[in-house]
Amino acid sequence: MEFKELFPVWNQLTQAQQETLEKAATLHHFEKGARIHSGSGDCVGLLLISKGLLRVFTCTEEGREITLYRLFERDLCLFSASCMLHSLQMDVYVEAEESTAAYLIPPQIYQKLMTSSLPIANYTNELMASRFSEVMWLLDQVLSKSFDARLAAFLLEERDVEGRDDLHITHDQIARHLGSAREVVSRMLKHFQAEGLTETARGTILLKNCEGLERLAGTARR
Amino acid sequence: MEFKELFPVWNQLTQAQQETLEKAATLHHFEKGARIHSGSGDCVGLLLISKGLLRVFTCTEEGREITLYRLFERDLCLFSASCMLHSLQMDVYVEAEESTAAYLIPPQIYQKLMTSSLPIANYTNELMASRFSEVMWLLDQVLSKSFDARLAAFLLEERDVEGRDDLHITHDQIARHLGSAREVVSRMLKHFQAEGLTETARGTILLKNCEGLERLAGTARR
Numbered sequence: 001m002e003f004k005e006l007f008p009v010w011n012q013l014t015q016a017q018q019e020t021l022e023k024a025a026t027l028h029h030f031e032k033g034a035r036i037h038s039g040s041g042d043c044v045g046l047l048l049i050s051k052g053l054l055r056v057f058t059c060t061e062e063g064r065e066i067t068l069y070r071l072f073e074r075d076l077c078l079f080s081a082s083c084m085l086h087s088l089q090m091d092v093y094v095e096a097e098e099s100t101a102a103y104l105i106p107p108q109i110y111q112k113l114m115t116s117s118l119p120i121a122n123y124t125n126e127l128m129a130s131r132f133s134e135v136m137w138l139l140d141q142v143l144s145k146s147f148d149a150r151l152a153a154f155l156l157e158e159r160d161v162e163g164r165d166d167l168h169i170t171h172d173q174i175a176r177h178l179g180s181a182r183e184v185v186s187r188m189l190k191h192f193q194a195e196g197l198t199e200t201a202r203g204t205i206l207l208k209n210c211e212g213l214e215r216l217a218g219t220a221r222r
Numbered sequence: 223m224e225f226k227e228l229f230p231v232w233n234q235l236t237q238a239q240q241e242t243l244e245k246a247a248t249l250h251h252f253e254k255g256a257r258i259h260s261g262s263g264d265c266v267g268l269l270l271i272s273k274g275l276l277r278v279f280t281c282t283e284e285g286r287e288i289t290l291y292r293l294f295e296r297d298l299c300l301f302s303a304s305c306m307l308h309s310l311q312m313d314v315y316v317e318a319e320e321s322t323a324a325y326l327i328p329p330q331i332y333q334k335l336m337t338s339s340l341p342i343a344n345y346t347n348e349l350m351a352s353r354f355s356e357v358m359w360l361l362d363q364v365l366s367k368s369f370d371a372r373l374a375a376f377l378l379e380e381r382d383v384e385g386r387d388d389l390h391i392t393h394d395q396i397a398r399h400l401g402s403a404r405e406v407v408s409r410m411l412k413h414f415q416a417e418g419l420t421e422t423a424r425g426t427i428l429l430k431n432c433e434g435l436e437r438l439a440g441t442a443r444r
Contacts, residue, residue, distance in 0.1 A: 058358065060365045114344060121343035122336060128350045132357070136280065136314075139361050143282045143401050179365050
């Protein structure tokens with residue numbers, strides 16, 4: 001898809017602003033698994049996703065990963081340009097969960113546009129509020145939910161993303177999404193299997209009873 | 223302190239914008255313990271703190287409170303105007319931790335200024351990024367830290383806020399700050415006392431070995 005079809009508030013920009021953006025944005029392709037952004041020291045720029053799926057996550061001090069949110073087609077990733085937001089001191093990582101095509105906007109260009117375009121400044125505010133909201137939801141999950149509910153919610157979300165009941169995902173990958181350990185995931189999946197909710201075979205997790213998983217996930221799903 | 227001395231980016235506003243703001247802002251006094259804002263349904267407006275201390279917290283589904291951050295003199299509280307930010311769906315509560323004087327800015331006025339003043343829009347962005355960063359830090363704490371380190375860090379922070387070594391705070395209040403249960407706090411403080419770190423007497427917690435607490439808190443402190 002063309003840049004101007006993807007960029008939010010495009011029609012509210014002046015012609016000069018549109019030209020600046022279109023000239024500065026470059027299309028990049030990332031292989032599945034590619035690390036695109038690593039922590040606050042890294043400032044690659046803003047990513048506007050044309051096709052694919054990115055995962056935004058953070059690492060705890062002990063090196064555990066936990067997924068903050070995922071970005072789909074048309075989503076704009078702010079945190080790959082952490083240098084742009086001085087107050088933001090968190091170490092956030094971005095990687096391609098699928099083969100992804102994204103436009104990269106240099107942070108200086110976007111920053112300059114933010115100080116000259118009210119629509120862009122206000123769009124950025126909305127975006128930040130929305131991501132903030134997702135992280136608050138996650139915090140609530142971590143504080144409130146037992147691990148079985150979180151795992152059930154994750155498997156169902158994964159099903160929505162993949163569009164199929166047999167998920168090609170390892171226990172280790174799930175652990176990294178949920179900020180847990182592989183052993184904990186394996187133990188819980190064994191329990192799920194005993195309950196007839198899932199079945200694990202040859203690197204695949206088959207969701208056998210989605211209603212049961214829904215019940216378990218309860219209000220854990222957004 | 224006068225409103226114009228407190229409001230950020232005041233000098234970057236037009237005279238008309240300054241007049242609008244000054245006319246709309248009203249000074250309010252809140253007693254210690256007063257609930258100022260309750261969740262996303264409530265939209266009292268933005269609070270600009272002239273004197274005092276506000277606590278911003280969220281509640282888990284089981285009703286446990288956890289402090290997100292505190293707001294001091296000159297701080298602007300965005301989330302008391304949750305209606306302003308459509309994407310923000312989290313239930314955040316604000317209460318006066320001390321007797322507080324704050325200017326209240328009606329959300330419609332602020333919102334209108336955001337769409338007409340780039341300095342205000344960009345200041346709001348910075349503010350949101352900064353609060354976001356604090357919540358990310360908290361998430362990391364919850365995921366990474368053992369409870370003893372979090373409690374030690376909290377006691378030291380409380381000492382900074384109060385400016386004294388004997389803290390007038392109940393175990394229940396601490397539990398609500400840390401999203402824990404009173405029993406857990408009491409048990410840990412008993413352990414701290416046995417270690418010679420603190421001493422509990424007549425509703426007071428005396429910090430006896432701040433170096434020891436610092437060591438325990440480790441990198442848990444900001």
